[in-house]
Amino acid sequence: MGNFQVIIGLVGIVSIVASGLVLNFAQAVFIPLIIAWLLSYLFGPVVRFLSRLKIPTFLNVIVVLALFFGVCFLGALFLNARVLAFTEAFPRYYSRLLEIGKVLTTNLEFPPDFWSPSRWGVEVRGYLIDLSGSFVAIVSKLVMVIVFLVFLLLEAPYFEFKLQKAFSPVTAGTVKNIIDTISFQIGRYLSALALISAVTGMFVWFALEYIGVDFAVTWGILAFLLNFIPTVGSIVASIPPILVALVQFYPSYMPAVITSLALLTIQVTIGNFITPKVMGDRLNLSPVVVLISLLFWSLIWGVVGALISTIIAAIIKIVCENIPSLNFISVMMGSGKIYQKELEDRA
Known part of the structure; x- marks a missing residue:
């Protein structure tokens, strides 16, 4: 019995590690899918409202995409304005940075050429090249998000009927x-x-x-x-x-x-x-679970993982809560304050 439990534990650990590797390897697909799924929650009420007005589903999706592109366009305008403002202020900041650099060079014994424009020009050029590559990756992921979002919104009105049939x-x-x-x-x-x-x-x-x-x-x-x-x-x-x-x-x-x-x-x-x-206690999640989820999903998916870590933990808890054999996992993931209050109310 003891050996069997050890084997089960090892299998569980291997499964978690393997799942993490798969999620990390396939993040180019999973991240846009998760973002599209969250956006479907945001735009879902709009689609349902338009559906009640007897507007065809594909027209509802077009309206949602128009809203989405409108928000993206406004965001791009704001970002462009911020970049222009920073460009105008850069000479002033650069002169101040040189002053600070001279003080640091003197007091902390940095190499004399540490703050030279030629040295930092190469560094900045490298960062700009990396940034351009990141921008291309962001655009490609945005396209995938839009594709997933369209299919999710088109499928949403019929999901309940599929459940009843399946x-x-x-x-x-x-x-x-x-x-x-x-x-x-x-x-x-x-x-x-x-x-x-x-x-x-x-x-x-x-x-x-x-x-x-x-x-x-x-x-x-x-x-x-x-x-x-x-x-x-x-x-x-x-x-x-x-x-x-x-x-x-x-x-x-x-x-x-x-x-x-x-x-x-x-x-x-x-x-x-x-x-x-x-x-x-909207999600009734333990702070420890929130922290562990944050660390895990940040490791797997970076900033996007950090943003959705709490939501994923909440989904796992809700699913376990509705499956009797997994209910104990939901309890362990929950906030102790809630359960303490429930026990005190019963007493």
Whole structure:
């Protein structure tokens, strides 16, 4: 019996490692598919509303694609404006960086040519080449996202009928209940997270605008986007504006200190007062599970994995919750506070 349990454990470990390798190897397909699936949640209500108006499905999809391309176009316009603003400000920042470089060279005994334009020109050229390659990869993935999104939206209205045809009434009802629960909880979670992220972004924008840090709007939007990454997103979003304040106001360090304190105050206030009231226990996930999921999916899929790590953990928990033999996994993934409250209410 003991040897059998050891074998089962080893098989489980090998299966997890093999699954991770497959997911990492096939990320070019899986990442666009997951993003398209999440976008289908976002645009699903639009499709259902138009369907109730007796508009054909393919026209609904065209409307959704128009909305999607409109958002992408506005994002491209904003990004272009930010790049132009940074290009105009670059000479000023470059001169400040040279001043800081001279101080560091003197105080920290860096090589004399460490900050020379020729040295950093080669480095910047390499980064630009890498960036151009990344841009091509992003465009190719965007095309795949659109293709997957179109097929998901075209298939969505008929999915329930396929369930009824494929399974018995009881099994079809169970599967539909799982899917509906996932849709409800994930949709509610994303809505609450979007609200909190928007509030965070606005506070960051207002605070940096008041302090006088350049590109305040950009840092506010960055805070909004990175706030979707659990735990580390808000920390990463705070680094660029602090560095910009350090260079912008050099040789005075006080604005950078004030910027750091302002961002810390915003994160602590929102994290301890606003988030608990808005989010509550929407997904009922243990913080340890959230952290492990973040680390695992970041390792497998990078930034995209970090963004969707909590959602994937929630989906696994919901599926296990609706399968009696796997219910114990759902319980172990849940928040201990919820179960403590349930036991206290029963007592």
